[in-house]
Amino acid sequence: MTLTATCPAILVAAPASGQGKTTVTCALARLHARQGRRVRVFKCGPDFLDPYWLALASGQPVHQLDLWMTGEADCRQRLHAAAQDADLLIVEGVMGLFDGEPSAADLAQRFGLPVLAVIDAGSMAGTFGALAWGLQSYRQGLRFAGVLANRVASPGHADMLQRSLREPAQWMGALMRDAAFTLPERHLGLVMDHELGDQGEALQRLDAAADALAATPLGRMSLQDLDAWAMAFEGAAAPPAASVAPLLRGKTIAVARDAAFCFIYAANLQCLQELGAQLVFFSPLADAALPACDALWLPGGYPELYGPALAGNVAMKASLHQHVQSSKPVWAECGGMMALFDGITTTEGERYAAWGVLPGEVTVNKRLAALGPQQLPLPYGTLRGHTFHYSTAETALPAAARTEAAPGRTLRGQGEALYVQGSVKASYFHAWFASSPEATARLFLKEPA
Known part of the structure; x- marks a missing residue:
């Protein structure tokens, strides 16, 4: 027997690694969790470090989704189970949107997830629009939710980036460059949240990121606005674990x-x-x-x-x-x-x-x-x-x-x-x-x- 659960969902992607996907995903999860919403976050691909921050931001365990490693049936069942009691599902992509076999784009397309593109715009202006257009148009049939500029230098810089878009409605805002919510890294990836000392410092970084995101169109989305991302997830009546x-x-x-x-x-x-x-x-x-x-x-x-x-x-x-x-x-x-x-x-x-x-x-x-x-x-x-x-x-x-x-x-x-x-x-x-x-x-x- 197949059951259906409906919930808003978004996949946060980027043109490459190091663009700020985890920071934006954490900020979005933390912002909605602070408002009393039930947020479940998933990580695309094998990763041990990002999920620590994502779990701290959402207050919920974070599982992996990978069409090969975990398998499509496993992905489908985890999404369905989460959708039954969540107000928002967020999937953080891996590497660049189209990188890897399978890629984050493959996962998004398989389950119909709309894609939010995060672009490090620190050293660009008009090219920002070209990148956004390329990510949206490269693969036919991929749902595109919009684009967020990260590590922006100033409000004037943000205006230039916004004007570069072919479709102005896709502008989800800009996050300024700010060390207050930068997540520290080392050779294997992000530093663990608990390595910063007490958990309070890690939460301060997440709150600073959430506060910054709250001033953007993405951060101002209400539950009714999120309905634009609503989708139906199908799953079995009993999870595979029962067998x-x-x-x-x-x-x-x-x-x-x-x-x-x-x-x-x-x-x-x-x-x-x-x-x-x-x-x-x-x-x-x-x-x-x-x-x-x-x-x-x-x-x-x-x-x-x-x-x-x-x-x-x-x-x-x-x-x-x-x-x-x-x-x-x-x-x-x-x-x-x-x-x-x-x-x-x-x-x-x-x-x-x-x-x-x-x-x-x-x-x-x-x-x-x-x-x-x-x-x-x-x-x-x-x-x-x-x-x-x-x-x-x-x-x-x-x-x-x-x-x-x-x-x-x-x-x-x-x-x-x-x-x-x-x-x-x-x-x-x-x-x-x-x-x-x-x-x-x-x-x-x-x-x-």
């Missing part, structure tokens, strides 16, 4: 979650719970031991930024070794895997002792080592996901398996290695658990004797 076998029922999984290990999809936690697992969280930086658990998940993050703290927490290291010596499963992704090796050397040449569970050394480089969608074939199914890292690992461990390129893509060199030692499975690969719940469950179950 997932509870393969992890009765199992407790400890999940590392702190400033060093923070690359966690909210939907991955949801998938583990739907598999029947009970989740407990701990901090490898601050805690002295693992919580009582049957299996351990070490997600990605920034272990290289916290070398002294990780090396100094000898009690946690001992607890991890005891877990492994008890043959309890460990799944470690990217940063989680890095911490399992003997040592990590930073870009400044400083080496810190790591946990020494796996033999080998990790070196963090200044150049990107790998990026892109990949999939990991396993005996119980194929996990989809992606890879994104600057470090490299040197180890005597053989690769038990390797990731493959997403369909239609090619790999430069070999895929990411899956290392297996005893009950430990580790890789630079970031998995989207719902792409194969059974394969996911097997990562956290003891292998048959």
